[in-house]
Amino acid sequence: MPPSKPYSFVRYKTAEEAKEAYVTLNGKEIVDDLGQKIILYLNFVEKAQWKELGLQALPPGLMVVEEIISSEDEKILLESVNWTEDIDNHNGQKCLKHRRVKHFGYEFHYENNNVDKDKPLPGGLPDIWDSILEKWLKEGFIKHKPDQLTVNQYEPGHGIPAHIDTHSAFEDEIVSLSLGSEIVMDFKHPDGVTVPVMLPRRSLLVMTGESRYLWTHGITPRKFDTVQASKGHRSGIITSDVGDLTLSKRGIRTSFTFRKVRQTPCNCSYPLVCDSQMKETPPSFPESAREASQLEREYVHRVYEEIAEHFSSTRHTPWPRVVDFLKALPSGSLVADVGCGNGKYLGINKELYMVGCDRSQNLVGICRERHLEALVGDALAVPLRSGSWDACISIAVTHHLSTAERRVAALQELVRLLRPGGMALIYVWAMEQEYKKKKSKYLRENRLRQGKEEEIHSDAAEPESLGEQVPDAGDQDAPCRVSAATDVRAGGGSASKVTDAKLPVHTNRTSFRSQDLLVPWHRKGNPGRDEPVGATESRAPGPVFHRYYHVFCAGELEEACRTLSHVRVLQSYYDQGNWCVVLQKV
């Protein structure tokens, strides 16, 4: 059974009935309500788990007020929304993959799921809502006058991922009016309990307290909802009473969510999910191995797992000099790629037996999809036999380690793997992105790539030929001094600079101002929450991830390699914004 797909399980009273069903229905073609042809596929399973849900209650603080708007008013209110034409037409056809969104009062920003309290939108809430909100206040459906409105239009098939509205952005009470169509909204408690709630057409959903602060709410992107047949179009929980369930085809639902922007930090009773109370301390330069490990876990490993697919799609062109290194190896060589990522180099030379090792399960999964040998492991404890490898490569890996000690330890691992005479090729990002007066591709592409997806290590087809000359510290305009060697000899993990320094966030495609920094990665927008459609509506760029880097100064990598025992540095060069070393185990 392919994973991540929905399946229906049917239980028959007798084996004979089950067999009869199978014989009659398996492979049968039927036509659904939309006129689509569907083929039924049945199969026997050894075991099916039936979750018997106990008596369910609405999440505390949740209320649904039915028929709060008349049909006439519904029509007027829906027409009052002026959706600007979608400029992104595909051959004249509207290609609305995601729900449409409009904001009033304050703009909601999807990058950080918050509002900019200092920049209210002119005009406030549309006048048409004044009398309605007054009425709701008077009748006690709401307690506060909202100052922010978000209008969402969901076509059948649209949804929104489960989320909690940011605590620090909005006050307790959040109300949402559903017009045009009913829908089922799922509420989830952190313990795992899911409560599906029917929101009838023209009803007002009121979320306060626990339902607003602790439970997530979301809408599954699909065209049909499973609903309680006996309840018709009335509100309530969809129970698991299998005999009373039926499908309801979705229509176009427009929701009007009213909220009051918070002016003071949130002080709710749910601190673990509260961004005000759990204010993230910005990461600082690590002062111990444990801090280093934690920093890397948060700002390297977790990020790569999240961005794996997008990252892989931007890493398709192998660097020529790395290819040269691999192609020059004799046939039958055993080669380890430590930090192999998406396996870009694993299949380059078919005469070699290459095994990749990466910290990211998802990236190794991509290697596997490409029929490449790879495993999940750590560069500081490579799970491969010592002294057995003819060559190793470590491309754009060591710069993710946050102390000089760990960086040297990673290089030491490469040497451990090599057999005597074996060679290792190491590439790290250079602090100096301008070498011999020429800007690297990373810097040059600044203007072209504004606003598009980020490709940090630009996959250049042809790096500039800069010669084999060993770079000399005096040659560069490099502001940094080589400190790696002194760090290593001193045995300390921290640089000889300010301790407890916060790591600066780098601006992509500009020169590096610090050796230790966080480099942003903008993931291509996801459908759903992060990317509403529409030309003038907020074009959310998607979530930003910060990756930790220690960029190397001229000579720093070479110096670090020279501190290793049983090692001879064969080559040391600059290649397209990277410092590179070829070393040999003696």
Added chain:
Amino acid sequence: MKLLTHNLLSSHVRGVGPRGFPLRLQATEVRISPVEFNPDFVARMIPKLHLVEVPKGPIEGYEHDEKFLRQMHHVLLEVDVLEGTLQCPESGRLFPISRGIPNMLLSDEETET
């Protein structure tokens, strides 16, 4: 995970040092994937293997013994372990193989310093 790869793996549990291999393999799901036979390549792999329970080592002149090479080729390169476990011979620690990928990650406490 091919069996050749398995032969090259080592556990890094603290204290095991050079005794971290060979990892005891228990495969619950295996697939045979044909790979083009390259006798030269296979012959070069043989000396690199860690061979256990082969009292005399491979017979002399194995490089030219096509039957032998084909057998080794099949075992080393065509057998793909999809699901199973690897066990560190010294510490007993188990590592999972899932969807063909061995996960050799250790927790911070377990790693060698």
